[in-house]
Amino acid sequence: MIMKMANPFSGLSEAVEENVALKPFTWYKIGGPARWFIRPRNVEELQEASKRCLENNIPVYVLGLGANLLVSDEGVNGAVFRLDHEFWRRVKFDKTSVEMGAGVDMQKLIVRTVRQGLAGIECLAGIPGTVGGGIRMNAGGKFGDFGAVVQKVHVMADDGTLFERTKDDLVFEYRSTNIAARFILGATIELEEDDPDRIMKRTKEIWMYKRNTQPLNTKNCGCIFKNPRGLSAGALIDQAGLKGFKVGGAEVSEKHANFIVAHPGCSASDVMKLVKIIREKVFEKNEIHLESEVQIWP
Ligand SMILES: Cc1cc2nc3c(=O)[nH]c(=O)nc-3n(C[C@H](O)[C@H](O)[C@H](O)COP(=O)(O)OP(=O)(O)OC[C@H]3O[C@@H](n4cnc5c(N)ncnc54)[C@H](O)[C@@H]3O)c2cc1C
Structure with a gap:
């Protein structure tokens, strides 16, 4: 007799789908499906679904805009949560x-804050992502980072416990934070009053800088590697002669060597192979080990 496993998410069918392609939800547009795809419509639904994962030993992943993400071709044998319901976008x-809320699009947030005459997040211009992903990765660059304006972060642990982290105990570092809780639910930021035209001018300047230095209109996942202390990963890859180097549909960007661009037909495995080659060549030349910035699932 074949025993059918009970659905671990029974009663949550409005929020949970099975075997959902993740490609469309990532900037790269590559990678396999999620066994479970969960889009809670409120905190209670998120708590319940997360508890079910814990009880059933289902691995949990949290997806923002997938702008710093590489999903393997096999996909994810677990539950992928996406906080994209309007409740998370207030x-x-x-x-x-x-x-x-954590699901707010950072670029749309910039537009809204500029209109209100509030300055402080212009440094995020041209960085795709949600507030949740932006805080988790402490998104930013040479013009500043998200962490600098964060006052409070609402988080949730796997067992559904809700708590707050405040500025005094938060540490934001280069592309990381000390937030250990699995889910970031929302945040409060503190900005400064300024003239909307002046803020818009600054935002545009930063956006132009990014457009001129990064392959923004390609399929990519932002920087593949973190910059080693005091050095530029892009410059190291360039010095290793890898600009334009290809594996299958994956290519080291000619514009910025720390970006791997996915051409039509590119698979996650093409990107992974190229990542390995870059690491080896940079190590051969400079004895520097490049650490991933991109999050790789699983
Ligand atoms: C063209 C391009 C340019 C980029 N330029 C920059 C740049 O200049 N500077 C920079 O810092 N980054 C850059 N990035 C990377 C990316 O934009 C940022 O890392 C962004 O913050 C990712 O946000 P996301 O919502 O897409 O997160 P995702 O890519 O979906 O996820 C990233 C990580 O955050 C976690 N996460 C997402 N949401 C939540 C949540 N609600 N709770 C808990 N964890 C969560 C995920 O689990 C994952 O570990 C670039 C990316 C692209 C495609």
Whole structure:
């Protein structure tokens, strides 16, 4: 007799789908499906679904805009949560303080804060992602980072416990934070009043800089490697003669060597092979081990 396994998410069918392609939800547009794809419509649904994962030993992943992500061709044999329901996209202004859900798109947030005459997140111009992903990765660059304006972060542990992390105990470092909880649910940031035209001018300048230095209109996942202390990963890859180097449909960008561009037909395994070659060549030349910035699932 064949025993059919009970659905671990029974009663949550409005929020849970099975075997969902993740490709369309990533910037790269490559990679396999998720065994479970969960889009909770509120905190209670998120708590319940997360508890079910814990009880059933289902590995959990949290997806933002998939802008810093490489999903393997086999996909993810676990539950991928995406906080994209309008509940997670709310934004509330209170003078210079802005409270928002984790699903808010960072680029749309910049537009809204500029209109309100609030400065402080122009440094995120041209960085695709959600507030959740932006905080988890402490998104930013030479013009500043997200962590600098964060006052409070609402988080949730796997067992559904909700708590707050505040500025005094938060540490934001280069592409990382000390937030250990699995889920970032929302945040409050503190901005500064300024003239909207001036903020817009600054935002445009930063965006132009990014457009001129990064292959923004290609399929990629941002920087593949973190910059080693005091050095540029892109320059090291360039010096190793790898600009334009290809494996299958994956190519080291000619514009910025720390980006791997996916051409039509590219697989996640093409990107992984290229990542390995880059690491080996840079190590051969400089004895420097490049650490991944991109998150690789599983
Ligand atoms: C063209 C391009 C340019 C880029 N330029 C930059 C740049 O200049 N600077 C920079 O810092 N980054 C850059 N990136 C990378 C990317 O934009 C950032 O890392 C961004 O913050 C990712 O956000 P996301 O919502 O897409 O997260 P995802 O890529 O979906 O996820 C990234 C990580 O965050 C976690 N995560 C996402 N949401 C949540 C949540 N709600 N709770 C808990 N964890 C969560 C994921 O589990 C994963 O570990 C670039 C990417 C692209 C495609």
